[in-house]
Amino acid sequence: MAAARRIYFAASIRAGRGDSHLYYKIVSILKKYGTVLTEHVGDPTLTELGDSHMTDKEIHKRDMDWLRSSHVLVAEVTQPSLGVGYEIGRAIEMNKNILCLFRPSDTEKRLSAMIRGAENGKSVIVKDYKQEDIENLLESYFSETV
Numbered sequence: 001m002a003a004a005r006r007i008y009f010a011a012s013i014r015a016g017r018g019d020s021h022l023y024y025k026i027v028s029i030l031k032k033y034g035t036v037l038t039e040h041v042g043d044p045t046l047t048e049l050g051d052s053h054m055t056d057k058e059i060h061k062r063d064m065d066w067l068r069s070s071h072v073l074v075a076e077v078t079q080p081s082l083g084v085g086y087e088i089g090r091a092i093e094m095n096k097n098i099l100c101l102f103r104p105s106d107t108e109k110r111l112s113a114m115i116r117g118a119e120n121g122k123s124v125i126v127k128d129y130k131q132e133d134i135e136n137l138l139e140s141y142f143s144e145t146v
């Protein structure tokens with residue numbers, strides 16, 4: 001199943017790349033569980049300019065095609081990002097499995113009610129986590145949930 005599973009990883013780009021090393025780590029763990037379609041999101045050399053070789057229309061089309069073709073969306077939501085919120089909302093409409101990861105200990109901000117409130121204990125899961133727990137958290141998500 002791991003190779004066949006298509007994973008869309010979402011995290012902040014234009015909203016700030018302060019957590020990019022953590023995104024890199026999450027992407028490298030996710031690769032154990034499937035093909036990560038959006039590997040660029042975890043590239044620590046990617047700046048807030050994002051995919052600057054593409055137009056915004058091209059980025060939106062490519063990412064929506066990837067999202068449609070994915071089995072699961074994993075989103076790191078600690079750094080609030082319009083793009084990530086949009087992707088989560090679209091994925092909910094597409095009935096995707098969604099895992100949102102939030103680090104309360106690394107931010108004074110509270111997660112949006114539109115994300116935390118979308119949790120349904122089944123297809124939409126929102127987890128508070130610490131960096132050191134990420135391997136175990138993903139292991140139990142992919143072995144038990146999807």
Ligand SMILES: O=c1[nH]c(=O)n([C@H]2C[C@H](O)[C@@H](COP(=O)(O)O)O2)cc1CO
Nearest residue numbers: 010011012013014015050051081083084
């Ligand atoms: O260059 C880009 N490439 C790209 O794939 N995205 C997608 C993937 C990310 O999960 C999300 C980030 O949104 P934002 O840039 O609003 O933080 O949008 C977003 C941008 C720039 O907005």
